[in-house]
Amino acid sequence: MGPDSLQDLTDAGLVVAISRYREEALAEAYRRHAGAVYGLARRLLSDETLAEEIVQEVFLRLWDTPEKFDPGRGSLRSFLLAQCHGRAVDLLRAETARRRREEKDQRRTAEAGYDLELEVWDLAVAEHVKDALVGLPEGERRAIELAYFGGHTYREVAVMLDQPEGTVKSRIRAGLKRLRTELVGSGVGGPAVDGGGG
Amino acid sequence: MVMISDSEHEALRALLGAYALDAVDDSERAQIEDHLPGCPRCRAEVGDHREVAGALGRSGAPAPEGLWDRIASELDGRTAPPLRLVLAGHGTDAITTAPPVVDRPSRRWHRTVVRITSVAASLLLVLLLAATVTQRTDIAELRDEQALGDAATTAFASPEARTTELRTLPDGNAEPGVVLARVALLPDGDGYMLADGLPDLDEGLYQLWGVAGDQVISLGALGRDPKVVSFRADGSVTGLMVTQEAELVERSENNALVSGSLA
Secondary structure, three states, X not given: OOHHHHHHOOHHHHHHHHHOOOHHHHHHHHHHHHHHHHHHHHHHHOOHHHHHHHHHHHHHHHHHOHHHOOHHHOXXXXXXXXXXXXXXXXXXXXXXXXXXXXXXXXXXXXXXXXXXXXXXHHOOOOHHHHHHHHOOOHHHHHHHHHHHOOOOOHXXXXXXXXXXXXXXXXXXXXXXXXXXXXXXXXXXXXXOOOOOOO | OOOOOHHHXXXXXXXXXXXXXXXXXXXHHHHHXXXXXXXXXXXXXXXXXHHHHHHHOOOOOOOOOOHHHHHHHHHHOOOOOOOOOOOOOOOOOOOOOOOOOOXXXXXXXXXXXXXXXXXXXXXXXXXXXXXXXXXXXXXXXXXXXXXXXXXXXHHHHOXXXXXEEEEEOOOOOOOOOOEEEEEEEOOXXXXXXXXXXXXXXXXXXXXXXXXXXXEEEEEEEEEXXXXXXXXXXXXXXXXXXXXXXXXXXXXXXXXXXXXXXXX
């Protein structure tokens, strides 16, 4: 099988090829998705070096354990982004904890959160995603942004927004469901095979 | 699967959005991850939330130049792990007769776990829990027999592998104790079977089962003329059996043709 046919493979087919140690299949997965993974890691960590390390880790993990991707449960891109997000949040929280210990500055989290909320609008997300976000009730939108892009737990978000934890928890869930309804017509639910990976 | 009350279930469900965004604490995460394997509804919801999160995370920024080269050089430096097989589009597909490759998703054991009343006494597989056996599709063009053979050879040579010979059982038709297949199971769960002693079938297929305590687990179909097969099984599997079936089955009432205990 040549490179051309790899480009024609679905993401699920690519992962099968990766499981057979076809390096060019991993390269194709990288071409499709590395840009998104890098963009998210850099957004979360504000650190290009760390973001590169996370990209490296995510794709090496795909190489080592491709069976962890279950095409029945979502697209490869969402899977890779979830891996990236989890790892970035780990780093972020470790860093936050260190800073908290060293500086004992309890206000830092809240301040960082609000700065970040403003930055979210610089994201180069697709227009229809922005539209869907804007269409959310403000409480849901802010809770999701602080949790996802800020890497905060819902408890932390509750403190930042001065709301009960239960309310934040519900708003995140309701907001995600509402977003899905908005986005599903835009093909978000299908596998992403665009070539924007850089 | 951990049984929980309805109110506990609702409490967990309320957390699924935050969980999908990595916004729960460690103890909540552990609770949810205990629960998910046994709850398709919650798994589906998490999948939906993650898909939405994936849409939020799509920035168009290109990855830095040279990053792929670093990853590729890292691949070169790694010891090639044994061949590992994944499913493509499993879960809802019709079960097909098998290619000479068996796989089963290691994370789905709960779906293929079945219980038997007395394996040792009769080798009659009486399966009390429904099992879903999933089968790879669309892999024929991707199969790399040479790589499979190489991986199997490596596994059999590995000092870490548990190995066994699968021998015929006294069922009145065959001479007992004849070795028809050999198996090597690596600590990471990758198993390989050299099954060239099993006679080719005109119809139906061979099916592989793993024995783990009082449970028998379908490890997948071996096809009609298995030669080199890979499968997945974890450390709890202490024995293997092969049955002959008309098609891949969730439960079998046939006697095992061969069996062996893993050293």
